[in-house]
Amino acid sequence: MDRVTVLEEEIANLRMILQQKEAELYELKKECIRESHAQLGSTNHTTPELNNLLKTHCSARLPKWAIVRYSRQILLPDIGVKGQEKLCSARVLVVGAGGLGCPAAVYLAGAGVGDIGIVDYDDVEITNIHRQILHSERDECMSKAESAAHKLRSINSHIKVTPYNVQLDSSNAVDIASGYDVVLDCTDNVPTRYLLNDLCVMTGLPLISGSALKMEGQLTIYGYRADRNCNEKNASYRGPCYRCIFPTPPPPQAVGSCSANGVAGPVPGVIGTLQALEAIKMIVGLTHEKMLIERMLLFDGEDMTFKIVNLRGQNQQCAVCSQTPSITRLIDYEAFCKSQAKEKPITLPVTERRRVEKQKRMTGKSYYGFRKTDRDKRAWVQDVPKSERKIGPPCSSDLCQKGTARHCNEFDEEARKEMFRHFWHDLDWKGKRDYVKTLVDVVPPKRRRKKDAISRKGDSKLYHLRNKGERLLVCRLMFLNTLGLKEAMLRSWLTCTDKPRSPKKPLKSLNVDSYIDALPVCPPKCEICRNSCVQIRYLNLSHVKNIYQLYVEYMKEMKSRNISPASRKTFCKVVSLRNLRVFKPKNENDVCDLVSQHNAIPSYSYQNVDIGKEGLNHDMPTEYFYGEDQLLL
Amino acid sequence: MSQLKVILQFSGGAELLFDKIKKREVELPVLEKYLPQINKSEWSIRELLVWMKDNLLKERPELFLQGDSVRPGILVLINDSDWELYGELDYKIQNGDAIMFISTLHGG
Ligand SMILES: [Zn+2]
Numbered sequence A: 001m002d003r004v005t006v007l008e009e010e011i012a013n014l015r016m017i018l019q020q021k022e023a024e025l026y027e028l029k030k031e032c033i034r035e036s037h038a039q040l041g042s043t044n045h046t047t048p049e050l051n052n053l054l055k056t057h058c059s060a061r062l063p064k065w066a067i068v069r070y071s072r073q074i075l076l077p078d079i080g081v082k083g084q085e086k087l088c089s090a091r092v093l094v095v096g097a098g099g100l101g102c103p104a105a106v107y108l109a110g111a112g113v114g115d116i117g118i119v120d121y122d123d124v125e126i127t128n129i130h131r132q133i134l135h136s137e138r139d140e141c142m143s144k145a146e147s148a149a150h151k152l153r154s155i156n157s158h159i160k161v162t163p164y165n166v167q168l169d170s171s172n173a174v175d176i177a178s179g180y181d182v183v184l185d186c187t188d189n190v191p192t193r194y195l196l197n198d199l200c201v202m203t204g205l206p207l208i209s210g211s212a213l214k215m216e217g218q219l220t221i222y223g224y225r226a227d228r229n230c231n232e233k234n235a236s237y238r239g240p241c242y243r244c245i246f247p248t249p250p251p252p253q254a255v256g257s258c259s260a261n262g263v264a265g266p267v268p269g270v271i272g273t274l275q276a277l278e279a280i281k282m283i284v285g286l287t288h289e290k291m292l293i294e295r296m297l298l299f300d301g302e303d304m305t306f307k308i309v310n311l312r313g314q315n316q317q318c319a320v321c322s323q324t325p326s327i328t329r330l331i332d333y334e335a336f337c338k339s340q341a342k343e344k345p346i347t348l349p350v351t352e353r354r355r356v357e358k359q360k361r362m363t364g365k366s367y368y369g370f371r372k373t374d375r376d377k378r379a380w381v382q383d384v385p386k387s388e389r390k391i392g393p394p395c396s397s398d399l400c401q402k403g404t405a406r407h408c409n410e411f412d413e414e415a416r417k418e419m420f421r422h423f424w425h426d427l428d429w430k431g432k433r434d435y436v437k438t439l440v441d442v443v444p445p446k447r448r449r450k451k452d453a454i455s456r457k458g459d460s461k462l463y464h465l466r467n468k469g470e471r472l473l474v475c476r477l478m479f480l481n482t483l484g485l486k487e488a489m490l491r492s493w494l495t496c497t498d499k500p501r502s503p504k505k506p507l508k509s510l511n512v513d514s515y516i517d518a519l520p521v522c523p524p525k526c527e528i529c530r531n532s533c534v535q536i537r538y539l540n541l542s543h544v545k546n547i548y549q550l551y552v553e554y555m556k557e558m559k560s561r562n563i564s565p566a567s568r569k570t571f572c573k574v575v576s577l578r579n580l581r582v583f584k585p586k587n588e589n590d591v592c593d594l595v596s597q598h599n600a601i602p603s604y605s606y607q608n609v610d611i612g613k614e615g616l617n618h619d620m621p622t623e624y625f626y627g628e629d630q631l632l633l
Numbered sequence B: 001m002s003q004l005k006v007i008l009q010f011s012g013g014a015e016l017l018f019d020k021i022k023k024r025e026v027e028l029p030v031l032e033k034y035l036p037q038i039n040k041s042e043w044s045i046r047e048l049l050v051w052m053k054d055n056l057l058k059e060r061p062e063l064f065l066q067g068d069s070v071r072p073g074i075l076v077l078i079n080d081s082d083w084e085l086y087g088e089l090d091y092k093i094q095n096g097d098a099i100m101f102i103s104t105l106h107g108g
């Protein structure tokens, strides 16, 4: 296990170095690209066809290296040198770096599309990797957009790749899309699909829309405008948009998701790949009848069928793409679709989730912390990502090096790593606290200006680390970095005492108290109870039969006074804590609701809890009444 | 009265509401006998949906139908073309027509 941790850390470090060097190389390459390209033309990649290409087509806009690099697609009559020029200057936005976005972006990068933007707010999860081919195991928890961008750059260092690690919404979509010519819809939810459609119609961009679920995929192009393609004979032609075909979003319960219904990896692979192909065709300027415009491809991997169906044309009454649109700016798509754009994570029961997250926190792993919700300041949600504990760099202070007091430089990396590992892996929470307490000495200020005067100077702390059992003084940074701690954590540990937690604060009764105080009360009707000094009082309201009705009354009054009412639970608790009860006798003989024997005819008692021998003892715990009130509701 | 056979196809998950059968050939009864109250002799998609609801759709009709039409998000194709090109609900069904119901996918 130790070896595993050590290797993991080593690899992480090496990876960081690799990334830095790759970035450095990329920059260098960009600079000397012209010099090296001069010689590229004569390498052994050349074929007679290529030489021909080079002779006839070495344009100013497309350098030799590009003709060599993209030669296999330039040879296609549909692409050619002109098409490659267009590809190299094309700007494509891929929305979603998932099952569709990954393969689509791979082929776009390979084809030399000059500027690729990739949008995704999500992080890589291990469950994504079977279909999201740009991400690998080591990218887990990394931003999908970043991970994808990194891989795309390694596929083609000549292109510009821009990751957008955000959730596309009505507020940022126009800005992001403004720098692109074509948009690929590789998203996984209905609201974002409507958002992208409206965005593309409003900005005049074609939207190549793919989708996949289980064993099936669908592909079509929305919002195509012939006036942006000089090869089109009829410049006024326009293809349908998503809303032309689906003016109304589907009911949320009819929408499946990859996480709930599953998906075979190659299915989005097929569709995403074809999205890239349609994008390439679009960029090089093929005309609409050659592309999936007004047509939809249906792919069924189960029986391996590809089917093309004809869609309706552009709807002259469409809410967004007609001459007189009713939607002219981006709206709230989650509200419009009555569903969320984020796939909901699989939810554990709250207590179980809390336990799991707490366990992660205590072992130094990344976990979700709490925050107060914006809407209800009293409610907490556990969704704040907190990063895992990491060992920080060793002390590099000159002061520590020169001086003799601090021993920062006596700890080698191995020793520090072992300390960090021991601290986070071997010690439990209390163990960690004790460990820290034994290593930090709190020294009160030596003298105060005036005796007992309040001084702003706090206690100073002396930090130590153990080297072969010996407790050696180090600086604060060395101490915190070695244990992967932050100041706040340390402070809370040092001030923490083992006192038991104070009992829960008394129940907030809000406005219930004043409401109840105003109600008429009377002593028990039952003589026996009244004479035995019982604390119980009865609410004397002719129209209220039980506490439930009383709560309804209370709600009515609060509403009329525009005060937000307490919950039923709180209300019942306050009532029972005040030893108040509601009791409506069913007949003359029904006088006591506490002890059935007090009634002349016991069988009439409606309360079924038999107090029996303790019947006369009316100093019952309030929980008992509370419990019964609950039953009554 | 000549017989009226049609091919019904389902995809994109719509087949789940129809016993997971993606393609079936059905023979529609004489309309005057099946729906005497509407006083029509020719089947249109409108009546087909009624017949499908009564005979094929076993559970959760709201995931297929809404009002007298299909729910939003289901694409209806008549002989591989959008039913909008044929008059939607009023299209008169011909013998041998292939009518396809596609639930749109949104995953990725
Ligand atoms: Zn996810």
Ligand SMILES: [Zn+2]
Pocket (backbone or CB within 6 Å): A240, A241, A242, A243, A244, A245, A314, A315, A318, A319, A320, A321, A322
């Ligand atoms: Zn439209």
Ligand SMILES: [Zn+2]
Pocket (backbone or CB within 6 Å): A395, A396, A397, A400, A406, A408, A474, A475, A476, A478
């Ligand atoms: Zn130091």
Ligand SMILES: [Zn+2]
Pocket (backbone or CB within 6 Å): A526, A527, A528, A529, A530, A592, A593, A594, A595, A598
């Ligand atoms: Zn009594």
